[in-house]
Amino acid sequence: MTIKHKIYKTLQPLLPVNQRTFSILRFEGGCLVQRFKNMINPSYHWKVFSYKRRQGQLLNIGTGGRGHSGWINVDARTTCEDVHLALDIRRKLPFKTGQISGIFAEHVLEHLDQREDMPKTLSECYRILCPGGVMRIIVPDTERFLRAYVLEDPVLWDQLGWARLPEDMPTPMHMINHIFHQNGEHLFGYDFASLQLVLRQAGFASITRQSFGSSLDPRLAIDRSEHRAYSLYVDARKPALAQKTGDADRSLPAS
Numbered sequence: 667m668t669i670k671h672k673i674y675k676t677l678q679p680l681l682p683v684n685q686r687t688f689s690i691l692r693f694e695g696g697c698l699v700q701r702f703k704n705m706i707n708p709s710y711h712w713k714v715f716s717y718k719r720r721q722g723q724l725l726n727i728g729t730g731g732r733g734h735s736g737w738i739n740v741d742a743r744t745t746c747e748d749v750h751l752a753l754d755i756r757r758k759l760p761f762k763t764g765q766i767s768g769i770f771a772e773h774v775l776e777h778l779d780q781r782e783d784m785p786k787t788l789s790e791c792y793r794i795l796c797p798g799g800v801m802r803i804i805v806p807d808t809e810r811f812l813r814a815y816v817l818e819d820p821v822l823w824d825q826l827g828w829a830r831l832p833e834d835m836p837t838p839m840h841m842i843n844h845i846f847h848q849n850g851e852h853l854f855g856y857d858f859a860s861l862q863l864v865l866r867q868a869g870f871a872s873i874t875r876q877s878f879g880s881s882l883d884p885r886l887a888i889d890r891s892e893h894r895a896y897s898l899y900v901d902a903r904k905p906a907l908a909q910k911t912g913d914a915d916r917s918l919p920a921s
Contacts (some may be wrong), residue, residue: 689850696743700743700744700752700754704753710751713750713751714751717751717760717761718760718761718765720765721796722766722767723737723766723767724737724767724768724770724885725737725738725740725761725766725768726738726740727740727769727770727791728741728742728755728771728774728775728777729741729748729749731748732890734748739751740753740755741753755774756778756783759790759791761794762794764793764796765794765796766795766796767795767796767883768795768799768800768801768883768885769794769795769799770802770886770888771791771801771804772802773804773806775787775805775856776852776856778853779853780853780854784864785864785867788865789868791868792868792869797906798903798905799883799903800883800886800904801865801902801904802881802883802887802899802900803901804889804897804898805856805898806852806855806897807897807898808845808846808855808856808898810825810826811841811845812842815839815841825895826896827896828841828896861873862900865900869904870902870904871902871903872901873902874902876899876901877899878894878897881899882901883901
């Protein structure tokens with residue numbers, strides 16, 4: 667346990683809010699501080715300027731310290747060395763309309779509010795994608811967990827990588843709640859139909875279920891193997907004849 671975590675464990679019981687509320691306030695406060703830092707940091711503006719001059723780049727959102735060489739790797743915070751830009755993806759992204767050729771989002775979108783933030787984030791991703799560009803989304807496959815729970819089938823649990831449940835999740839219902847909530851970090855559980863719906867509403871076409879390591883754009887098949895057993899893989903393509911005027915209408919307020 668780090669010194670930071672030790673201090674938190676000591677102070678948390680003394681705070682006037684519970685742990686979940688504290689975590690939300692800490693995250694949102696961190697995002698607010700980072701937006702202010704971006705606003706006054708000349709280095710950030712120079713990076714954005716240089717990225718805007720390049721067409722056809724690949725964007726990896728919510729890297730969590732697992733960025734890729736040759737990509738623009740973004741996360742909400744700059745605590746990881748591989749993060750090129752610290753961005754709140756719930757707000758307007760600092761890229762030109764139609765500039766990005768592919769977007770990769772692995773186990774990040776389930777952390778967004780489904781009613782407010784998910785539609786705005788997908789619309790913004792749609793805006794910056796070039797016509798014909800692909801967005802690859804990987805989230806926990808909630809349908810498969812629910813099927814294993816309802817059928818009480820140990821084989822299905824084994825296929826999900828949970829032949830034996832961990833000590834802190836002693837029953838299948840504990841695991842189901844973990845997939846939906848993950849200690850408050852997850853805000854929505856997706857199956858293919860629900861993910862397809864929000865992608866269609868954002869304007870995407872050719873929304874297809876994929877598998878580990880297989881994508882409409884082979885460059886986006888950079889999936890992490892540790893998520894393979896329990897993930898839903900979906901590719902969504904922006905129409906090749908997307909109208910720029912329509913894309914511009916989808917933009918969000920600047921961060």
